[in-house]
Amino acid sequence: MLIVFVFIGVAIVGPQLAPYPFDQIIRGTDVGLEDRRAQTSHPPSETFLMGTDQRGRDIYSRMLWGARETIGLPLIATLLAVTAGTFIGLLTGYLGGWVDEVISRILDSLLSIPALVLALVMISTIVPVLSSLQSPLVASLGANNISLTSVIVLLYVPIVTRVIRSATLNVRSSGYIEAARLHGESTLHIMFREIFPSVLPALVVEASLRLSYAIFLVASLGFLGLGVQPPSPEWGRMVLDARPHMTSEPWEMWFPVLGIAILIISVNLMSDGLRRVFRHEQER
Amino acid sequence: MTEPVIKTDHLSIEYRIGKHWRNAIRDVSLQINALQIHGLVGESGSGKSTLGLAMMRYLSSNARITEGEIMFGGQDLVPLTETELSEIWGSQISLVPQNALASLNPSLTIAQQMIETTQLHLKLSNRESMQRAVEALTSVRIADPERVLRRYPHQLSGGMQQRVMIALALSTRPRLLVLDEPTTALDVTTQAVILDLVRDLIKEEQAAALYVSHDLGTVAQLCDYVTVLYAGEVMESAPVRDLFKEPLHPYTSGLLASLPSAAAGNESRLSTIDGVAPSLTERPHACVFANRCPVAVDRCYTEKPPLENVGGQGTVRCWRWQEIASGELIAENSPTGVFEEASPKAEYVLDSNNLDKQFGEYNVLDRLMGKQPQFVHAVDDVSLKVRERSTLGLVGESGSGKTTLARVIVALNTADDGDIELLGLKISLKLRERQRDELRNLRMIFQNPHDALNPFRTVGQTLSRTFRVLSADSPSRDEIKARVVRLLESIGLTAEYYSRYPARLSGGEKQRVAIARAFAADPALIIADEPTSSLDVSVQAVILNLLKDLRAREGASYLVISHDLEVIRYLSDWIAVMYLGQIVEQGSNEQVSQPPMHPYTEALLSAMPSPDPTRTDTSIRLDGDVPSPRNKPTGCPFHTRCPRFIGSICVEEEPPVRAAKDEHTIRCHHTLEDLVEMQSTPVPEL
Numbered sequence: 001m002l003i004v005f006v007f008i009g010v011a012i013v014g015p016q017l018a019p020y021p022f023d024q025i026i027r028g029t030d031v032g033l034e035d036r037r038a039q040t041s042h043p044p045s046e047t048f049l050m051g052t053d054q055r056g057r058d059i060y061s062r063m064l065w066g067a068r069e070t071i072g073l074p075l076i077a078t079l080l081a082v083t084a085g086t087f088i089g090l091l092t093g094y095l096g097g098w099v100d101e102v103i104s105r106i107l108d109s110l111l112s113i114p115a116l117v118l119a120l121v122m123i124s125t126i127v128p129v130l131s132s133l134q135s136p137l138v139a140s141l142g143a144n145n146i147s148l149t150s151v152i153v154l155l156y157v158p159i160v161t162r163v164i165r166s167a168t169l170n171v172r173s174s175g176y177i178e179a180a181r182l183h184g185e186s187t188l189h190i191m192f193r194e195i196f197p198s199v200l201p202a203l204v205v206e207a208s209l210r211l212s213y214a215i216f217l218v219a220s221l222g223f224l225g226l227g228v229q230p231p232s233p234e235w236g237r238m239v240l241d242a243r244p245h246m247t248s249e250p251w252e253m254w255f256p257v258l259g260i261a262i263l264i265i266s267v268n269l270m271s272d273g274l275r276r277v278f279r280h281e282q283e284r
Numbered sequence: 285m286t287e288p289v290i291k292t293d294h295l296s297i298e299y300r301i302g303k304h305w306r307n308a309i310r311d312v313s314l315q316i317n318a319l320q321i322h323g324l325v326g327e328s329g330s331g332k333s334t335l336g337l338a339m340m341r342y343l344s345s346n347a348r349i350t351e352g353e354i355m356f357g358g359q360d361l362v363p364l365t366e367t368e369l370s371e372i373w374g375s376q377i378s379l380v381p382q383n384a385l386a387s388l389n390p391s392l393t394i395a396q397q398m399i400e401t402t403q404l405h406l407k408l409s410n411r412e413s414m415q416r417a418v419e420a421l422t423s424v425r426i427a428d429p430e431r432v433l434r435r436y437p438h439q440l441s442g443g444m445q446q447r448v449m450i451a452l453a454l455s456t457r458p459r460l461l462v463l464d465e466p467t468t469a470l471d472v473t474t475q476a477v478i479l480d481l482v483r484d485l486i487k488e489e490q491a492a493a494l495y496v497s498h499d500l501g502t503v504a505q506l507c508d509y510v511t512v513l514y515a516g517e518v519m520e521s522a523p524v525r526d527l528f529k530e531p532l533h534p535y536t537s538g539l540l541a542s543l544p545s546a547a548a549g550n551e552s553r554l555s556t557i558d559g560v561a562p563s564l565t566e567r568p569h570a571c572v573f574a575n576r577c578p579v580a581v582d583r584c585y586t587e588k589p590p591l592e593n594v595g596g597q598g599t600v601r602c603w604r605w606q607e608i609a610s611g612e613l614i615a616e617n618s619p620t621g622v623f624e625e626a627s628p629k630a631e632y633v634l635d636s637n638n639l640d641k642q643f644g645e646y647n648v649l650d651r652l653m654g655k656q657p658q659f660v661h662a663v664d665d666v667s668l669k670v671r672e673r674s675t676l677g678l679v680g681e682s683g684s685g686k687t688t689l690a691r692v693i694v695a696l697n698t699a700d701d702g703d704i705e706l707l708g709l710k711i712s713l714k715l716r717e718r719q720r721d722e723l724r725n726l727r728m729i730f731q732n733p734h735d736a737l738n739p740f741r742t743v744g745q746t747l748s749r750t751f752r753v754l755s756a757d758s759p760s761r762d763e764i765k766a767r768v769v770r771l772l773e774s775i776g777l778t779a780e781y782y783s784r785y786p787a788r789l790s791g792g793e794k795q796r797v798a799i800a801r802a803f804a805a806d807p808a809l810i811i812a813d814e815p816t817s818s819l820d821v822s823v824q825a826v827i828l829n830l831l832k833d834l835r836a837r838e839g840a841s842y843l844v845i846s847h848d849l850e851v852i853r854y855l856s857d858w859i860a861v862m863y864l865g866q867i868v869e870q871g872s873n874e875q876v877s878q879p880p881m882h883p884y885t886e887a888l889l890s891a892m893p894s895p896d897p898t899r900t901d902t903s904i905r906l907d908g909d910v911p912s913p914r915n916k917p918t919g920c921p922f923h924t925r926c927p928r929f930i931g932s933i934c935v936e937e938e939p940p941v942r943a944a945k946d947e948h949t950i951r952c953h954h955t956l957e958d959l960v961e962m963q964s965t966p967v968p969e970l
Binding site for chain 2: 171174175176178179181182183184185194197198
């Protein structure tokens with residue numbers, strides 16, 4: 001839990017902490033040396049905490065900058081997916097009938113497409129379309145970021161929906177829901193005021209689990225060269241860049257890989273912890 | 285007397301809760317002799333199941349025996365290891381659990397499970413054990429054992445599963461049978477058959493049995509000797525007749541007096557036991573019952589009474605039993621007064637005609653594939669009327685469609701056909717189309733108090749919401765709060781409950797709040813679906829009193845649904861008996877309880893366990909179980925089980941509705957005169 005907050009904190013203030021801009025090629029003069037050449041492929045040292053890469057960029061700075069994309073983008077995408085999934089899940093779970101049938105079948109068919117394939121197809125189709133729009137909104141957010149976000153949303157909405165739907169089904173036939181119906185309460189009131197509190201535990205746990213998968217997906221796509229585009233220092237991308245010379249300058253790969261691994265493990269631990277907290281609550 | 289089959293001596297058991305060990309069973313000594321059926325009665329949380337299983341030395345992993353011994357066949361079971369015990373379990377002591385379906389392995393046929401048991405314990409060959417299985421099933425009166433053996437558990441009905449469990453338990457010829465609420469999940473008619481069977485088999489097999497139950501009626505009918513357990517301690521133990529005739533402990537007499545059948549008449553209140561049973565963590569160190577005892581004296585709060593022998597075979601744990609025995613002291617919370625007369629008026633609150641509801645398993649996929657839908661006819665052309673300020677009781681076994689009928693009336697399910705008039709005005713069958721006033725006038729109390737209240741809302745929030753949504757005069761916030769507090773007081777709860785969450789209420793309190801919610805906005809008719817079936821007897825009495833009080837005070841009418849004829853008879857002026865979606869008989873309370881009556885009503889009355897061990901008229905037993913409404917029998921739906929079966933006319937033709945006097949109707953092929961004649965003479969043995 002704590003580690004996750006450290007990561008999120010880094011994502012927010014990281015750029016301010018970074019000693020160098022992420023794309024600055026460090027020259028010897030920058031660190032008080034006579035040498036004017038780029039300080040390429042430095043192993044970790046006092047000057048360069050995590051060393052520098054092939055082009056002479058400070059990996060420590062890049063890690064700090066990159067945290068924003070690596071954590072922020074999945075976080076936003078997951079929030080969107082969870083919000084949409086919760087709404088659809090409550091709706092289908094509570095209403096049942098043909099609404100449920102139709103929506104569930106559509107979501108099922110989405111689930112049947114392998115995640116990476118869907119991501120590849122979507123990115124390769126959305127990015128050109130978005131770029132050709134020339135809209136300022138797209139330009140400010142980046143066509144790639146938008147397409148990545150929509151891939152994650154599209155992938156996770158069905159999963160979140162399923163979880164929320166089944167949690168809803170558990171309480172749907174309880175006396176208090178029926179009592180509310182007999183009050184003539186509106187569907188929205190029942191969905192959000194009566195049912196929502198009881199699916200909240202499932203929701204929070206699911207959201208944190210989804211987050212860890214989303215981080216993984218963004219990093220994987222980055223590694224495949226499809227994610228956040230260079231020169232942005234997303235960690236998955238950094239691994240890709242480091243791959244060709246992993247034998248000569250292994251540190252270039254270590255740090256982003258370690259970062260991704262620790263991040264995902266800690267998000268997972270957080271989701272386990274949340275689950276335990278909720279179970280404990282229920283037992284009381 | 286012969287050597288007892290099993291005997292416990294000062295047995296104490298503790299449970300681990302968090303970091304502490306809590307005493308669950310304290311100092312229990314009891315013994316069961318051969319051929320004896322020993323009843324263990326108690327309310328939920330009294331430790332009766334723990335003790336029942338502990339007699340086999342079966343304990344859950346967080347429990348331990350701290351003291352005492354369990355002597356079985358000259359051997360103490362307490363120090364034995366799992367391996368040693370597993371030789372005794374199943375072969376010498378068998379268990380018949382509450383939920384048969386959960387105890388049978390769903391992926392093995394009955395034959396495989398029965399053979400496994402006998403081979404393991406008796407080392408029989410395949411052929412012999414198969415033969416033993418057939419014998420065992422025959423002994424539990426299963427007509428076609430070979431066919432049943434080939435079945436999987438889920439293919440059998442509930443009654444049949446329980447018979448298989450008993451057969452399985454008996455197949456190794458054990459000396460002791462532990463029955464843990466074996467009939468709680470079954471219908472009354474099936475329960476009566478199973479209890480008869482247990483009684484006969486214990487005699488036949490020369491075994492002994494421990495019967496654990498919360499139901500005083502079945503205990504009175506089945507057992508020879510009864511032990512009453514409260515908060516893990518034996519309160520009283522005596523031969524069955526003595527216990528029911530002259531209870532010596534205030535708890536026993538309180539329990540007996542809280543049964544609806546013990547009431548002097550429908551106008552008199554039920555006597556109740558105040559308070560709630562102490563939880564495992566807060567048991568008093570002196571007399572555990574003192575704080576609820578109507579005759580407790582100072583000594584009861586400071587010193588624990590010993591278990592004393594009374595003359596004869598009984599024991600009792602009370603300081604004042606001698607005064608009770610001599611008749612000086614009446615240890616009952618004697619019922620105070622009668623209910624205000626709620627004189628029924630002639631006008632109808634509810635007048636529903638020809639209601640019909642079918643359920644279909646029919647989803648989009650099936651529709652696309654052109655599959656034929658399968659319909660279950662849950663409510664079949666039912667007409668019901670409830671008079672103003674009166675109570676209509678609707679009784680029937682599971683699957684009779686009584687709950688569906690209630691849901692159709694309040695429109696939680698939409699009826700396929702029929703019409704409903706509320707206070708003389710026709711109302712829509714669809715919930716969405718009902719007006720606020722119609723919703724306000726027609727309220728419902730649900731079966732399960734534990735999910736009737738939203739766990740995330742306080743009692744006050746729940747009740748306020750009802751006032752806010754349904755009140756006709758849109759009251760202010762303060763006015764709502766004042767009304768909620770007044771309402772809480774009227775159901776006997778203090779204003780403190782306003783800010784409590786349901787998790788902190790007992791089952792009875794939750795049900796009271798649910799009742800309060802139904803009464804909140806001054807309704808005309810309240811439909812109560814099994815309002816007490818998940819509550820203990822002593823709590824049930826409180827709820828029944830409350831329902832009667834509120835009816836008199838608020839001038840509301842009830843439609844009460846229950847499988848328990850006792851409850852229905854106590855509460856109702858008018859009774860309707862339902863079977864497979866049809867009303868087979870309706871009439872006033874007295875009319876329905878005496879001839880002429882429908883054969884099904886007759887069977888229900890006869891199957892009802894009454895807390896009177898001297899009652900012997902167990903004349904009518906129904907064969908088989910309620911048929912699935914999916915394959916409803918043709919003609920008269922009851923013909924497959926009818927003790928008064930005439931012949932092909934019952935199979936082929938729907939019976940006519942015969943009118944006796946004053947709107948009393950019976951749906952049967954027999955004429956009323958025939959029914960009177962038949963029901964005045966004992967049934968011939970079949």
